[in-house]
Amino acid sequence: MRDKPDIGAVGCVIPEASNLVEIGSGGYKVVYRATVAGEEQAVKLVRIPTDGDGEIKEENLGRLRREIALLSECESPFLVKLASIEPREVVIGSDLFVVYSEERVPGETIRERMRRKYEPSIGDLAEAGLCLLRATAELAGKGVVHRDIKPDNVMITGVPERPAVLLDLGIAFQTGGTPLTRDSGQLPGTLHYIAPEMLDPKFRQNLDHRADLYTIGLTLYEYASGVNPFRDPNEPGYTTLYRIKTKTPAPLVTHRPDLSIELCRLIDQLLKKLPALRPSSISSLIARMEGLK
Amino acid sequence: MKLYAQVGFGLGDKVNQGLSEGLIDGAIFSPKDLQLSTMMDRITAVRRDYPAADVFIDPQFYTSIHAGSPNISLGKLPEWDFFREYRKGELEVARNARVVIERCFDQVAQMGVTGLISPNILVSQSLDSREAVIAKNFLREAAEVHAARGGNLPLYASLVVCREALQDRAEFEEFINDITMLDQALSGIYLIVAGRASDARSDFFHTDVLANWMLLNLSLSVNGIRVINGYSDVISPFLGVAGGIAGATGWWSNLRMFSIGRFFPAGGGRQPRIRYLSKALLNRLLSNEKQALEGFVPEIVNGLAHDADYSPEPERADEVLQTWEALRDLNSELVSEDMMTGLGNCRQAVERARQAYASIAAAGLPLDASSRDDHLDAMEGALEQFATRAELG
Numbered sequence: 267m268r269d270k271p272d273i274g275a276v277g278c279v280i281p282e283a284s285n286l287v288e289i290g291s292g293g294y295k296v297v298y299r300a301t302v303a304g305e306e307q308a309v310k311l312v313r314i315p316t317d318g319d320g321e322i323k324e325e326n327l328g329r330l331r332r333e334i335a336l337l338s339e340c341e342s343p344f345l346v347k348l349a350s351i352e353p354r355e356v357v358i359g360s361d362l363f364v365v366y367s368e369e370r371v372p373g374e375t376i377r378e379r380m381r382r383k384y385e386p387s388i389g390d391l392a393e394a395g396l397c398l399l400r401a402t403a404e405l406a407g408k409g410v411v412h413r414d415i416k417p418d419n420v421m422i423t424g425v426p427e428r429p430a431v432l433l434d435l436g437i438a439f440q441t442g443g444t445p446l447t448r449d450s451g452q453l454p455g456t457l458h459y460i461a462p463e464m465l466d467p468k469f470r471q472n473l474d475h476r477a478d479l480y481t482i483g484l485t486l487y488e489y490a491s492g493v494n495p496f497r498d499p500n501e502p503g504y505t506t507l508y509r510i511k512t513k514t515p516a517p518l519v520t521h522r523p524d525l526s527i528e529l530c531r532l533i534d535q536l537l538k539k540l541p542a543l544r545p546s547s548i549s550s551l552i553a554r555m556e557g558l559k
Numbered sequence: 560m561k562l563y564a565q566v567g568f569g570l571g572d573k574v575n576q577g578l579s580e581g582l583i584d585g586a587i588f589s590p591k592d593l594q595l596s597t598m599m600d601r602i603t604a605v606r607r608d609y610p611a612a613d614v615f616i617d618p619q620f621y622t623s624i625h626a627g628s629p630n631i632s633l634g635k636l637p638e639w640d641f642f643r644e645y646r647k648g649e650l651e652v653a654r655n656a657r658v659v660i661e662r663c664f665d666q667v668a669q670m671g672v673t674g675l676i677s678p679n680i681l682v683s684q685s686l687d688s689r690e691a692v693i694a695k696n697f698l699r700e701a702a703e704v705h706a707a708r709g710g711n712l713p714l715y716a717s718l719v720v721c722r723e724a725l726q727d728r729a730e731f732e733e734f735i736n737d738i739t740m741l742d743q744a745l746s747g748i749y750l751i752v753a754g755r756a757s758d759a760r761s762d763f764f765h766t767d768v769l770a771n772w773m774l775l776n777l778s779l780s781v782n783g784i785r786v787i788n789g790y791s792d793v794i795s796p797f798l799g800v801a802g803g804i805a806g807a808t809g810w811w812s813n814l815r816m817f818s819i820g821r822f823f824p825a826g827g828g829r830q831p832r833i834r835y836l837s838k839a840l841l842n843r844l845l846s847n848e849k850q851a852l853e854g855f856v857p858e859i860v861n862g863l864a865h866d867a868d869y870s871p872e873p874e875r876a877d878e879v880l881q882t883w884e885a886l887r888d889l890n891s892e893l894v895s896e897d898m899m900t901g902l903g904n905c906r907q908a909v910e911r912a913r914q915a916y917a918s919i920a921a922a923g924l925p926l927d928a929s930s931r932d933d934h935l936d937a938m939e940g941a942l943e944q945f946a947t948r949a950e951l952g
Contacts, residue, residue, distance in 0.1 A: 463736075472733065472736060474740055476740070514950040514952065538949075538950055540735075540778070540948070541736045541739075541740075542781075542782075543774075543777065543781055543949060545783070546739055
């Protein structure tokens with residue numbers, strides 16, 4: 267977030283939170299680790315752009331409320347849960363924000379694991395894949411596409427009941443209903459993790475959960491291999507979208523010949539550009555992944 | 560990959576013979592060409608004598624919106640309860656589609672079939688059209704009716720599309736994205752690609768048409784949907800490589816390749832000449848061409864049992880046995896569990912055909928137009944296009 271508010275000022279508007287430490291930030295959002303009611307929580311501060319226009323303000327507020335309402339409805343243990351700070355509007359300086367809290371899921375993100383060159387076993391990959399598929403199954407059942415599954419948004423917990431948890435529904439999209447994000451013409455998502463079909467200008471008409479299956483595949487591919495197949499340090503960043511649309515990743519088995527060929531093929535299959543060529547049945551995918559554990 | 564007899568007029572003893580020799584795995588019957596009672600007798604006999612055979616009835620409902628046309632020949636189709644002339648507007652109503660499907664299932668299930676093929680219309684121009692919406696609605700309704708009724712017979716929902724519809728890549732991809740995500744999952748598809756005429760080889764042997772036909776098989780099979788390809792003839796092994804579970808062909812040219820023109824018979828004309836399906840050429844030769852060539856280019860001969868029928872020429876009823884025998888062999892040679900291996904086999908088969916045609920040219924023997932090698936460029940192009948778009952490396 268640009269022009270982040272001073273952490274002291276944030277503390278003043280959230281008096282129930284103490285020991286605030288910034289742990290992440292996005293375009294409109296800052297996330298703090300904080301102590302609330304004796305436990306550690308993730309406190310989210312979301313700027314509400316108003317552009318001086320009441321209608322835009324209400325639209326943005328409405329979207330955020332829907333995201334939070336959606337989270338509150340989700341029962342999957344593999345999706346992050348809301349915590350004790352109920353969403354409320356706060357003003358810091360002249361800017362409007364909404365503050366609320368989510369559980370602080372202890373563990374290590376897949377990104378953090380990758381940074382320390384952790385090489386996941388087939389069991390690690392199948393377990394993470396299963397949690398992500400189950401989380402996606404719940405979202406898909408509500409007609410929602412997460413759109414931002416990536417190594418940074420998957421927490422590996424080490425807890426047997428919920429070995430991996432999917433974080434951040436900030437740009438989730440309601441299929442066939444009210445969009446949870448604005449139809450702004452801007453591409454939502456994170457550059458290297460945009461599903462190819464989202465590069466179609468009409469993607470909102472056709473988007474479905476297979477976009478999340480693609481990003482699950484990509485996250486597992488990157489976790490397994492340590493390589494994002496669409497990131498190329500020798501090419502300018504703006505050519506990434508071209509690569510997403512046209513480049514076929516090297517088969518995963520070429521990076522990890524020690525993994526089972528079935529798992530590698532399954533992950534490769536999820537990365538197909540054409541949604542119709544990805545297996546669409548999440549329950550079948552779960553069954554296949556179970557068989558690979 | 561399985562091979563079925565595409566049954567039409569002049570059934571005779573062909574299916575029984577094909578089954579008894581193990582050349583085919585079953586048959587797809589056509590209501591147009593057999594009286595209801597005769598069809599039931601024939602199916603009963605097949606099931607009794609060949610209990611492992613698969614038996615289906617293609618309801619041929621795709622003729623219903625043409626049924627009022629003065630030149631149409633519907634044969635015995637009007638004997639069936641579900642069949643009558645419909646306007647597109649009627650079929651846009653889901654309730655009407657459901658009634659057609661329910662009546663069809665009721666009647667077909669009593670015929671002793673091993674699987675149900677649901678009715679549908681022909682998408683005659685574009686996959687982004689009113690007809691395509693009706694066709695998708697029929698797919699959806701068929702799956703729902705079948706699921707609601709339970710029962711033991713597997714469902715193959717009909718999808719009948721014209722070859723032009725397979726030429727618009729954007730529409731095609733949107734369509735397959737849709738049908739692989741229907742609310743009620745499909746278990747199987749009976750897929751027909753229609754040309755303008757059954758003998759219009761260039762309609763079918765076209766790079767985009769073949770590549771998209773293969774992609775349809777792949778996208779459906781990836782999603783657990785078993786695909787039976789009707790009227791697929793020599794294209795069958797390519798479709799098997801792409802994931803299809805079965806192909807079908809019959810004894811007339813209009814049972815090898817599909818056209819709605821089959822129901823608008825032209826008057827007169829002479830009987831088609833007897834042909835020989837050469838595995839090496841991936842094509843048929845006239846039987847006299849085969850005789851003339853086999854001394855110079857021996858690889859055009861399959862080396863299979865029914866080659867003996869061509870000394871000098873088989874009975875017309877036996878011609879199809881040679882077709883089935885050659886196709887069964889081609890299927891088993893080219894189709895592989897591993898798609899990359901299968902694609903490699905197909906590429907080699909096309910290359911082998913090119914070499915055989917080069918040998919024929921070197922021998923200086925002219926060929927009939929439909930015996931020539933026009934199909935090979937389309938096949939080769941389709942294999943490359945399919946591999947690229949399916950990201951198979």
